[in-house]
Each structure stands twice: as structure tokens, then as C-alpha cells.
Amino acid sequence: MKVAFYLNNARVPDVDLTAPENGNPGLGGTHFLATALPWYMARFAADRVTPILYANHTDKLPAVETRQADDVLAAMRGAKEEGCDCFIDTAKETPVDVVAEADRLRLPTVFWIHNIVRHGHLRAAARSPWVRRVVCSAGEALDFIRDHAVGPKLALIPNGFDTSAFAPETLQEKDGRTVVYLGNLVKQKGFHLLARAWPDILARCPDARLRVIGTGRLYDRSVPLGPWGVATDTYEQRFLLPYLAADNGQPLPSVDFLGLLEGTDRIPVMRDAAVGVVNPSGQTENCPGSALEFQAAGTPVVSGAYWGLLDTVIHGETGLLGRTDQDLVDNICRLLEDRQRAMAMGRRGTEYVSTHYDYRDVVAAWIALLGDVSADRPASRVSPTKHFWRHLKWLRLANEAQKRAVPLLWSLPSVSETENFIRAVKKNLRPNPGRKAFTRS
Secondary structure (H helix, E strand, C coil): CEEEEEECCCCCCCCCCCCHHHCCCCCCHHHHHHHHHHHHHHHHCCCCCEEEEEECCCCCCCCCEEEECCCHHHHHHHHHHCCCCEEEECCCCCHHHHHHHHHHHCCCEEEEECCCCCHHHHHHHHHCCCEEEEEECCHHHHHHHCCCCCHHHEEECCCCCCCCCCCCCCCCCCCCCEEEEECCCCHHHCHHHHHHHHHHHHHHCCCCEEEEECCCCCCCCCCCCCCCCCCCHHHHHHHHHHHHECCCCCECCCEEEEECCCCCCHHHHHHHCCEEECCCCCCCCCCCHHHHHHHHCCCCEEEECCCCHHHHCCECCCEEEECCHHHHHHHHHHHHHCHHHHHHHHHHHHHHHHHHCCHHHHHHHHHHHHHHHHCCCCCCCCCCCCCCCCCCHHHHHHHHHHHHHCHHHHHCCCHHHHHHHHHHHHHHHCCCCCCCCCCCC
16 A cells, blocks of 8 residues: 655755654654654554655655655645555645545545645535545544534544653653743744743742743744744733743843754653643644653643644643633742652553554554545544533534434534634634733633
8 A cells, every 4th residue: 555645844954864763853743743653654564654745845754755845735636646545734724725636636635734724625625525534633633623514534543652762761850940841932832831821830849940942933934033043022022021021131140941852862851841831722732742752751741631632641640631720820830849749640641652552553553544545445433531510521422413413414513613713703803802911812
């Protein structure tokens, strides 16, 4: 079976992706996974599948078959000409055009969702006979759209994670005062929430230090940065300087911005941390790789109790999740103040990631799914497992149940589509609402 992937690395041409086993070298998770999965397929299932990776630049890719393609549509055409049995698309680049091209080429296609996809794009996928699966990487992401028109095509396969480069060989004593943030420095990734909380954290834990891995250039190396050189000027001026600037205008002595730390350079920093923080807002998160990295490195995670973080972090066991600014302060300080608890959570995190995200199991799940796609077999329903009272999941389940009982009802709006409609109406009725600051701002 031949399977094609597309990696859009036009804006990150110099990132070295030749060694996926060492983890994400410093770019967006979607980009890394689109590279890593075909490599692990070739490693663990070469007798069953031949992965082919199409990319804008092919000189720094891992040891799989590669082809140059200027965009996703060119990759699809190449996959068809090469006789590929399936094309796997991450649904980040012009999904509606991908659907139309899949139909035109009669190419079995899988949407592999890493971030929230617009409902119009999902409806186009639902109508297409050639987009045969929409694969979610976490249960919360699937539950969010399980009552959508695309519901009968949904499947769940967690993202794989290789702990070999991250897991400490022996239990090491951590620096009990260090908090490390990992992620893109843009509003969607919530670093400003940690920045806003930092003065309160210092008031309670005066010797705390914050080390920041990442900049606003994670997805695009050409993005112009502000005077601190870590994010856009607007983001720095609005969200960072009010909370993290000293009297001289530079970052507080307790704050170190370390940049992107490409390759494996960030791993010792993550291992040494007492607390790892990832996107406290939870926005756009399906299966956040940064949360898996911290846990694999033996470091407990503090973040928001939202969406994919509910899947990747076990509250009270591998980290602490909250829903307010005060929760963020309290959870970080609890772990800084209780080193033994932090160490125990770190050990549990390493075990959790190695058990639940092993690439051997992930590749086996993909092989089974691709066999069903190739044979045009219908998807089996994925049962929800937890958090029934979060994010109106109970209502989404009830809506899905009605639609499965009466298939004609699949054309009706999902709960999330209805929520979007209500928000749009409210916005039009109140064009300039004053917005109260809260954790998910």
C-alpha cells in the first residue's frame, strides 16, 4: 500500500527534520508530525506500507521516499500519478480545495486534524465520497464535532511520541524553583496568561525563575519581532511588557527568553524544570506535543483544563489543570513549594507518555484505518470516555444520538455550529463589547 503525505515547509526551509526520533526540532507540531509519521511507518511497517512524503523542500527530511511539490494540490496530483492508495492531508492548507481535488482525481483522502477546522470545510468533507475519514488526534477534539455532518467519517488515533530522547535515564534532582514555558509566542498559545500571572507567582515564591522556550517565529522564520526579539511588537507591547518588564524596560531578572532552541537543546532545560507550562488558554489544542514533551522528560505540566489538554495531562497525576488565572498561580506555586510531589508527577508523566503514545501502536492503528479507507469500509463509532460535563459534551452526544437514529438529521447544525451562530448574532448586536479579562482571553 502506498500512502502519500504533504509537508508545507516553504516558510521553514532550513529546519533539520532528518532525525524524528530526537523529537520536534523547533517548528509547529503539525509540520513535525507530518514528517514523523511516515518515517515511523517506514520503520515499523515497511512490509505493509510505503509512505511517500511530498514537501516544498526535500533536502532536510528523514529517510523516507520524498518528492518535491509546490503546494498540497501538486502533491495530490503527484500521489495520483504515482498510484498511491491514499493521501493524508493535515487540513491546514485550503481544505475545500483539497476536497475538490480529491473528488476530481478520485483519490481516497484522509483529513488528519491537528487544529480546529472550519465547519464549512468539514461539511465539504462530509459531502465528498473521496474524503473517507477525518482523523482526530484526541478524544476531546473528536467529541467537539461528533454531532457534525462529518460525524459518520470520524476516527480517533492519538499522535505518536518517541520518549527515547526525552526520558531521563536515572531519576535526577530538579531545580525546584524553575518554571519553563514551551510554545509559540502568539495570543492563541496563551503565554500572555502566564506573563500576567508571573508577578503573583513571584509574590508567593520570590525565588521562582521563568525560562521561555519559543518565539513568534515558530511557524514562520520571517515574522518581524519586537524590541525584545521574542514576539511581534504588538504582542510584546500589549501582553508582555506590562507584566514582565523591569524599570529599565528589559525583562525582569527572574525571566529568561531562550529562543527556539532547535534540535535537542531544549530537552535538558525541560528535564531540569520543576514545572512545565503549555498553552494555559487551551485554545486550538487537540493533542499538544509540548505537554507530551514535558511529561516524557519527567516534568509535571500546569495548564488549562480545556480541550486536548484534558486528554494529554492527567490532572492530579501527571500535572495540574485549572480554569482561572488564580488556578494558574496556585498550581504552579503548589509544585514549586512541594518538590516531592512535583518529582512524583514527573515520574508518572514519563510512564504515561511511553504507554499511551507509543509509535508502534499508533502506526498499527493507521495501517488498520488505511486498509478500511482503501476498501471503502464505513467508520466505526468512537465512544466518548470522560468529561461529559465539559464543553457541553452531553448535549453533543444527545444530538449525535438523534442523528444516528435518523440519518437524515445529519444535515442539521451541530452544537458547535449553533454556538458560532449565537456568538455572531451577539457580536452584531453589540459591536464593541467591553471584554473582561479571564483565563481564556
